[in-house]
Amino acid sequence: MSDAIDQAAGLTAEDALYQTRRLRPEFVDGAEQCRQSVLRPADSQGLSTELRLALALRMALLNEDSALASDYRNQLNQLAPSAGLLALATGSDDLQEPLATLARHTDMVTLHPHQACEQHIRLLEQAGFTHPQIVALSELIAFVNFQTRVASGLRLLRSV
Amino acid sequence: MIPSVNLKPLHWHPYIQPVSLADATPAQRDAMQVTPSNKTVSEYVRTLVLDPESYVARTLLFNAIMYVEGGLNRADRELGALGASLVNGCKYCAVVHARRHVQLSENDNVVSALYFQREALLSPRDSAIYQFARRLSVTPSQATAEDIAGLRAVGMDDAEIIDLIHAIAIFGWANRLMHVLGHADTQK
Numbered sequence: 396m397s398d399a400i401d402q403a404a405g406l407t408a409e410d411a412l413y414q415t416r417r418l419r420p421e422f423v424d425g426a427e428q429c430r431q432s433v434l435r436p437a438d439s440q441g442l443s444t445e446l447r448l449a450l451a452l453r454m455a456l457l458n459e460d461s462a463l464a465s466d467y468r469n470q471l472n473q474l475a476p477s478a479g480l481l482a483l484a485t486g487s488d489d490l491q492e493p494l495a496t497l498a499r500h501t502d503m504v505t506l507h508p509h510q511a512c513e514q515h516i517r518l519l520e521q522a523g524f525t526h527p528q529i530v531a532l533s534e535l536i537a538f539v540n541f542q543t544r545v546a547s548g549l550r551l552l553r554s555v
Numbered sequence: 556m557i558p559s560v561n562l563k564p565l566h567w568h569p570y571i572q573p574v575s576l577a578d579a580t581p582a583q584r585d586a587m588q589v590t591p592s593n594k595t596v597s598e599y600v601r602t603l604v605l606d607p608e609s610y611v612a613r614t615l616l617f618n619a620i621m622y623v624e625g626g627l628n629r630a631d632r633e634l635g636a637l638g639a640s641l642v643n644g645c646k647y648c649a650v651v652h653a654r655r656h657v658q659l660s661e662n663d664n665v666v667s668a669l670y671f672q673r674e675a676l677l678s679p680r681d682s683a684i685y686q687f688a689r690r691l692s693v694t695p696s697q698a699t700a701e702d703i704a705g706l707r708a709v710g711m712d713d714a715e716i717i718d719l720i721h722a723i724a725i726f727g728w729a730n731r732l733m734h735v736l737g738h739a740d741t742q743k
Contacts (some may be wrong), residue, residue: 534613
């Protein structure tokens, strides 16, 4: 069955690379389990799927991954997001708290992870995020940056 | 010849309070797969298990990518992990995976060349892997079809390149946890 990474990489069951990817079922199934765990976990920790999808779209855009951005945009639109979440999703910096702090953090960790320091965690706390939420958000941010690299690598491999 | 780099193991310290084993919820306890008699679960595990579902899913995927049998040899996976960790600025992961590369390849030529910034000394295969790891790790990715052609030119097939892509990508993930949620130094 075709999954989010196949769709992002433009792979269909007829592609040799689709079959080669299935030589590693642990990677295929594992990535899908991870995707569920950061976007639609059983315990949301008080972070809605709309918020999670909005952040994922923002990061897909920072990674210039139009296929993944399109996937996240479609999923987000199905949930009729608020104007604030749509602004977050589409890369705006004109946001209210706590989304403004969350957007700055997400952009920094996505674009310049080497810059991260303790102060950034304290800013998330000051914006009202709990420690379980900070961990859940960190996993989400890190997952999307994993997924964009797998998709990007597979697209290149398919192209040559 | 270049000198051998001496990389001492680092210790990781979280910026937030880890779960204590005594206070762990049933879900956290299951995720850590610990019994009350186990007192040696790392601070890293006890921090990430604050979100048990993503902790379990990621740990299974990470172990598969880095340790699964067959395909790309393990030293090459470690070199991909090291390239990503150096770009992403995660000193802790870089040292851990540099040391694993030394163990698996049974010499420190590659790691010493990288830490002394003498990349020109890398073999064509190591250079192709390392350059691809660096370029795929930047946001947005700077990797190109030429990088893939370079990997093929040193004899890698598609299955091995898929393994390498995952080893690099999973450190796009791990680095963004370790370097964001804590810091590393030589103090226990």
